[in-house]
Amino acid sequence: MLRVKDLESGYGPMQVLWKPSLQTKKGAITSLLGPNGVGKSTFLSTVFGSVKPWGGSIYYEEKDVTYMPTHKKVEMGLALVPEGKHLFPEMNVYENLVMGAYVKKASRHREESLALVYSLFPVLKERSGQLAGSLSGGEQQMVTVGRALMTKPQLIMLDEPSQGLAPLLVQEVFRTIQKMKEEIGLTVLLIEQNADASLSAADFVYIMHEGRIKAKGSPEEIKGSPEIREAYLGI
Ligand SMILES: Nc1ncnc2c1ncn2[C@@H]1O[C@H](COP(=O)(O)OP(=O)(O)OP(=O)(O)O)[C@@H](O)[C@H]1O
Ligand SMILES: [Mg+2]
Structure with a gap:
């Protein structure tokens, strides 16, 4: 579905990505794992087009999208939920959600997408009139994911959706990701x-270190390798 090969990018003179390659499988959860500052978010931003690739290639549904502008990628079914919350705190939940349905294709399916988001996150329906800034951290995270779903994506890229949440909420976020895969058939990166x-x-895991992919495999393979766990995961 998404096929990234030898991607290079960075900021100013600083190269961050040193030719990582990664593929997602349709309808599966692929995870990119790694410690702080190794280039995970840069990888997603480069795939999405908000950071310009220096080299390498990005294929989506067998189409070369390496230098395609972000809004076209969104039209093609790609969505990114960035790190942090990025909500409009002075707008209510409903208004935040429909902001997501800005692309032409998605706006036609606005009501249908809204129903889907509310079925995935019933609490957002209850709170649709509440100002986003007054929601709990976990609820705000749901709005961010919900807003990305409003673009009707086929592939959703989530950048640390559990960050800053209490353990119980972390579990809930992961349950929701599982639900998106099972009930909507979404492909997840x-x-x-x-860890x-x-x-x-995840169904498949890549481990990133210093802008490179250092290991990949099924979760069982990664867990079963003391070398990988010790060298890159500290578990
Ligand atoms: N907009 C930017 N301008 C300059 N340097 C940046 C920018 N964004 C990230 N960097 C740098 O690029 C490197 C990789 O950062 P990136 O955010 O991709 O890491 P990460 O793996 O997502 O880390 P974390 O787990 O902490 O989110 C870091 O050294 C970071 O300081
Ligand atoms: Mg990051």
Whole structure:
């Protein structure tokens, strides 16, 4: 579905990505795991087009999208939920959600997408009139994910959705990701630092270190390798 090969990018003179390659499988959860500052978010931003690739290639549904502008990628079914919350705190939940349905294709399916988001996150329906800034951290995270779903994506890229949440909420976030996969058939690319949670949710795992992919495999293979765990995960 998404096929990234030898991607290079960075900021100013600083190269961050040193040719990582990664593929997602349709309808599966692929996880990119690694400690702080290794380039995970840069990888997603480069795939999404908000950071310009220096080299390498990005294929989506067998189409070369390496230098395609972000809004076209969104039209093609790609969505990114960035790190942090990025909500409009002075707008209510409903208004935040429909902001997500800005692309032409998605706006036609606005009501249908809204119903889907509310079925996934019933609490957001109850709170649709509440100002987003007054929601709890976990609820705000749901709005961020919900807003990305309003673009009707086929592939959703989530950048550390569990960051800053209490353990119980972390579990809930991962349950929701599982639900998106099982009930909507979404393909998920999940960025995580939380190795345990990520290894139990993912179908396939890549480990990034210093802008490179250092290991990949099924969660069982990663968990079963003391070398990988010790060298890159500290577990
Ligand atoms: N907008 C930017 N301008 C300059 N340097 C940046 C920018 N964004 C990130 N960097 C740098 O690029 C490197 C990789 O950062 P990135 O955010 O991709 O890491 P990460 O793996 O997502 O880390 P974390 O787990 O902490 O989110 C870091 O050294 C960071 O300081
Ligand atoms: Mg990051």
